[in-house]
Amino acid sequence: MNVIIAEDEALIRKALSLKFQKEKHSVISFSSGVGVVEALNTNEFDLAILDVIMPDIGARELLLDLDKKSFFKKKSTCIILMSAYIGDWGEEQAVMQKANLFIPKPFRLNEFYSLAMKAISPS
Amino acid sequence: MQAQSVFEGLCQLKKTSSLHGLLQKYHRLVFSASSRIHLCEHGSNKTLWHRESMHFIKTPELSEKYLCAYLNKLLKSDETFLVVKERELLIHLSGLFGSPMINVLIIRHKGYFIFIENFEFDQLVKTQRRHFFTYLDFFWYRLDQILDEQSLYESQLIWKKIFLEWNDPIRVVHADGSVLVQNFQTTDKRTILKEDLKTTHLGNGEHFLEYSEKNTELDKLKSIRLIKQRWEKLGQFSKNLVHQICNPLMGIQLMLDLDEPPEKDEDFYLIHDSVLRCLEIITDFHSFVTASSTCTILNVDKLMSSVQRLVKFSKRPKDQLIWDEALFKTVQLNAPLGLVQQVLFNLISNAFESGISDVVVSVQLDEQKQNLSVVDNGPGLPAHIKSSLFQALNTGKKEGNGLGLYLSRRIMRSFGGDLTYNFDSQSRTEFKINFPEGFLK
Known part of the structure; x- marks a missing residue:
C-alpha cells in the first residue's frame, strides 16, 4: 500500500512513517502542505494522512485545491485528517470537504493504524 | 396608546402636517435625568409608563437617506430632529444641550432604527451632562447585550428589558448640598449627605455631584x-x-x-x-x-475523571471528590463536553475553595429528569448569597469574581439545560445540573 503523510511535527511524522513502513507499506512524507497536491495528482496513493494545521498550506486548503482539480472524481485515495484543534474542526467538516475520516490528537499509534486500515477497507 | 411602526408614525405626521398636531393626539416622551425614557401626557408631568412607543424597523425597509429626506420635507424648519449613524448618539447630543427639545430622535443601531418621538432633555440633564453621558454609555452597552440575545430580536421586549433594568435612582440636589436619591420604579427615597458627595466642576459655574455607591x-x-x-x-x-x-x-x-x-x-x-x-x-x-458546543459522547465516569484532574489545584490533599465509578461507567453523556466540564469545575472548585472537604456527585435518571447533582458536606450557603445566587458579581469568597454560578447557569441554558439550587436543603449545598432529554442516558 502506498501512503503519503503531511505533518509538520517531525516526531509525529517519523513515528507514523516508521509504523506504516514496519507494516510493509511504502511511505512518502512531507513537512508541510507544499508539494502534496502535486504528489497526490501525479502518483497513486491508497492512503493520505494530512495534518489540518500546517505552515504554508493546511489540510483544508489542500482539500479545496484537490477538489478544484477534480481529484476526487479521478482517484479513490482514502484521506485521513488529524488535528489537535478539536472544537474548531471535526469529523463533520472533514467529511464535508470529502475526507474519509477525522482523527483527533492525541491518539495511540496502534489505535491510529487500525482506524486507518478500517477506513481503507471498511468491510 | 397603540404601538405603531415608524411608517405608521410618519403617516400620522403626514396627515397632521405638523409634529405638534401629532403630539396633541398622542403623548410625549421625556428623556429624564436618569436617562429613563418614559411617556408623559402632553403638558403634564404625570408618567404613564407606556414604554411601547419606541419601534424597530429593519434597515432594508427604511434607509437612513430616505428617512432624512422624508423628514426634512415633512417637518417645519423650526422643529429639530436628527438621524444618527451607528453609535454616534453621543457626538450628536453633545452639541445639542443648548436645545430644549428635539422633536424626533432616530437612533440607528445593529440594523434597527429606533424611533423616539418628541425627545426632550430636562433641566437636570443639562446641568449634569457627565452623569448623562455615563448613562448613555450604559444604554449602548445594554442595548448591545440585549440585541445579542437572538430570541429577543424583532421584539419590543428589548425595550421593556432595558427599562426594567434601568432602575438607577434620580438625584435631586438640595440647597444645603445634600442630595435626594429617588428610585422611580420602587419609590425608594433616601438622602445622601453633603460630606459623602464628591463635586466635579465643569466650568461655567456648573458642577456635577456624585457619590460612590x-x-x-x-x-x-x-x-x-x-x-x-x-x-x-x-x-x-x-x-x-x-x-x-x-x-x-x-x-x-x-x-x-x-x-x-x-x-x-x-x-x-x-x-x-x-x-x-x-x-x-x-x-x-x-x-x-x-468549550466547544459540539456534542461529544463519553461515559460520565470519564467526564468525572477529567474534572478531577482539572480541580486538582483547587483542592487540598485531604479533600475528596466522590462519585460511584461503577454506576457512572454505565451512564452516557452526549453533550458539549467542554461546557459541562466548565460547569462541574465551577461548582466543585467553589466548594473546595470554600474549605469544604467532601463533594459528592450523583446521577438521577428517570423519564422526567436527567441530572447530575453536586452536593457537599459544608454548612450550606449564607442567606445573603442565596437570595441572589445566580446573579453576576455575587460572591461569598474573598477573592471570587462572582461570575462562576452566573456563567454556569448561562452555559447550561445555552444548550437547553439548566442549573438549579436546592433551596429545600437547609444544612448542605446542593446544585442540580439538569440536562435536556436524551443528553444523559
Whole structure:
C-alpha cells in the first residue's frame, strides 16, 4: 500500500512513517502542505494522512485545491485528517470537504493504524 | 396608546402636517435625568409608563437617506430632529444641550432604527451632562447585550428589558448640598449627605455631584465586560498553548508507542506513563478552554475523571471528590463536553475553595429528569448569597469574581439545560445540573 503523510511535527511524522513502513507499506512524507497536491495528482496513493494545521498550506486548503482539480472524481485515495484543534474542526467538516475520516490528537499509534486500515477497507 | 411602526408614525405626521398636531393626539416622551425614557401626557408631568412607543424597523425597509429626506420635507424648519449613524448618539447630543427639545430622535443601531418621538432633555440633564453621558454609555452597552440575545430580536421586549433594568435612582440636589436619591420604579427615597458627595466642576459655574455607591448596576456591567474580555483572551492564549505543547509531546508518545513492547525496561515505561499523563492533562485542559458546543459522547465516569484532574489545584490533599465509578461507567453523556466540564469545575472548585472537604456527585435518571447533582458536606450557603445566587458579581469568597454560578447557569441554558439550587436543603449545598432529554442516558 502506498501512503503519503503531511505533518509538520517531525516526531509525529517519523513515528507514523516508521509504523506504516514496519507494516510493509511504502511511505512518502512531507513537512508541510507544499508539494502534496502535486504528489497526490501525479502518483497513486491508497492512503493520505494530512495534518489540518500546517505552515504554508493546511489540510483544508489542500482539500479545496484537490477538489478544484477534480481529484476526487479521478482517484479513490482514502484521506485521513488529524488535528489537535478539536472544537474548531471535526469529523463533520472533514467529511464535508470529502475526507474519509477525522482523527483527533492525541491518539495511540496502534489505535491510529487500525482506524486507518478500517477506513481503507471498511468491510 | 397603540404601538405603531415608524411608517405608521410618519403617516400620522403626514396627515397632521405638523409634529405638534401629532403630539396633541398622542403623548410625549421625556428623556429624564436618569436617562429613563418614559411617556408623559402632553403638558403634564404625570408618567404613564407606556414604554411601547419606541419601534424597530429593519434597515432594508427604511434607509437612513430616505428617512432624512422624508423628514426634512415633512417637518417645519423650526422643529429639530436628527438621524444618527451607528453609535454616534453621543457626538450628536453633545452639541445639542443648548436645545430644549428635539422633536424626533432616530437612533440607528445593529440594523434597527429606533424611533423616539418628541425627545426632550430636562433641566437636570443639562446641568449634569457627565452623569448623562455615563448613562448613555450604559444604554449602548445594554442595548448591545440585549440585541445579542437572538430570541429577543424583532421584539419590543428589548425595550421593556432595558427599562426594567434601568432602575438607577434620580438625584435631586438640595440647597444645603445634600442630595435626594429617588428610585422611580420602587419609590425608594433616601438622602445622601453633603460630606459623602464628591463635586466635579465643569466650568461655567456648573458642577456635577456624585457619590460612590458600591456595585451599582453600571459598575457591575462594566466589571462583567472586563472580566469576560480577559477570560476570552486567556482562553485563546491557552488554546494556542495547548496546541503547541500537544504536538511535540504526542511525537514523543508515538515514538515510544513504536518501540512497545521493548525489553523489560522500567525506565521506558516510566517515561511512557509520564508522557501519557501529560497528554491526558493537556487534552482535558484543551477541551475545557475550547468549550466547544459540539456534542461529544463519553461515559460520565470519564467526564468525572477529567474534572478531577482539572480541580486538582483547587483542592487540598485531604479533600475528596466522590462519585460511584461503577454506576457512572454505565451512564452516557452526549453533550458539549467542554461546557459541562466548565460547569462541574465551577461548582466543585467553589466548594473546595470554600474549605469544604467532601463533594459528592450523583446521577438521577428517570423519564422526567436527567441530572447530575453536586452536593457537599459544608454548612450550606449564607442567606445573603442565596437570595441572589445566580446573579453576576455575587460572591461569598474573598477573592471570587462572582461570575462562576452566573456563567454556569448561562452555559447550561445555552444548550437547553439548566442549573438549579436546592433551596429545600437547609444544612448542605446542593446544585442540580439538569440536562435536556436524551443528553444523559
